[in-house]
Amino acid sequence: MTWLITGGAGFIGAHVVRAMAGAGERVVVYDDLSTGDVSRVPDDVPFVKASTLDRGSLRTALDEHRVTGVVHLAAKKQVAESVARPLHYYEENVHGLQNLLGAAVDHGVRDFLFSSSAAVYGMPDVTLVTEDTPCAPINPYGETKLAGEWMVRAAGHAHGMATASLRYFNVAGAADVQLADTGVFNLIPMVFEKLTEGEAPVIFGDDYATEDGTCVRDFIHVVDIASAHLAAARTLATRAPGTDLTVNIGRGEGVSVRQMIDLIGDVTGYGPAATPTTAPRRPGDPARVVASADRIRTELDWSARHDVRSMVESAWEGWCGRHPGARR
Known part of the structure; x- marks a missing residue:
C-alpha cells in the first residue's frame, strides 16, 4: 500500500511521515511548502511540491506513485x-x-485519513469532551475542519472509501531538533519566546471556574499524534469500504495554563523568571477542553505514551537548537 501524505513537510506531517515510513509503510509527501520545510522529508521518501488547489498535480501524484491511501x-x-x-x-x-x-x-483510493481538530467542538461545557459532544465551532478554522469531516464521511459512503477523522487536542513537543515546531502560535513556544527575550509570560484570564483560575487544556505529544495516525491507517485497511471512524487524540488529562508555565520554568531553568503576568481573557477561550480518550483506545488499541514534562523537554531542545543563546 502507498500513502500520499499531504502537508508531510510540516511540523505534525513530518512526524507522521517518519512514523509511517519507519514502520515500513510506503509514503509519498505532497506539500506546497507554504509553511513546511523540505529538509524534514527523509531523502528516501518521494516528494511532490504542489498545492491541493492544483487538481492536475494531485492527479499526477496519485497516478505516478500508485497511491492507494491518503493522509x-x-x-x-x-x-x-x-x-x-x-x-x-x-x-x-x-x-x-x-x-x-x-x-x-x-x-x-480506498482509504482516506483526515486531520481534524478539537476546534470543531467550540466551547464545550463538559468535564471530558467525547466524540458525541455537540460540535459548535466558534471560528472559521473550526468550521472548515467540521465541514471537512462531513465531506470526507459523505465521499466515503458514496464512493466506497474507508475514512477516518482524527480530532487533535493541543499538540506539543518534537521527536528531535530537526522536526521541531518553528511557529510561535501555541502556549509552549509563546512562553519560550517571552523567557528568552527577558519578558514575563502572559496568562490571558485568571478568573475562570477552574482550580487555579486559568484555562485547562489537554496537551498531547506530537510523537503520540504520529503513532495514532499509523494506528488509524492500519485500522482503515481492515475496515469495510464506506465505513467511517471519528476519534479524539488526547491524553484525557487536563493541565492548566499556570501549571504549564510553572513546568516550563522548571524545565528551562528560568525558574522565578517564568512568573507570569495576567492580561484580560481572550474572546472565545473556553475554560476547559480535555479529551475523552476512551474511543481511540477501543477502536485503535492506542493510547498516549508521553507525559507533559517530556513534551516540554523535547520542545525546549528544539527551541534551543534554533536559539543557541536561550539556555541558562
Missing part, C-alpha cells in the same frame, strides 16, 4: 488568521480537500 494534513490552521481571512481558509481547507477527494475517488 490529509495540509491546511491553514491559525485561528486568528482564519477570523481575519475566512474566505482564504475556506478556499484552502475546504476547496483544497474537495479537490483531493475528487482526485482520490477518480483514482480508486
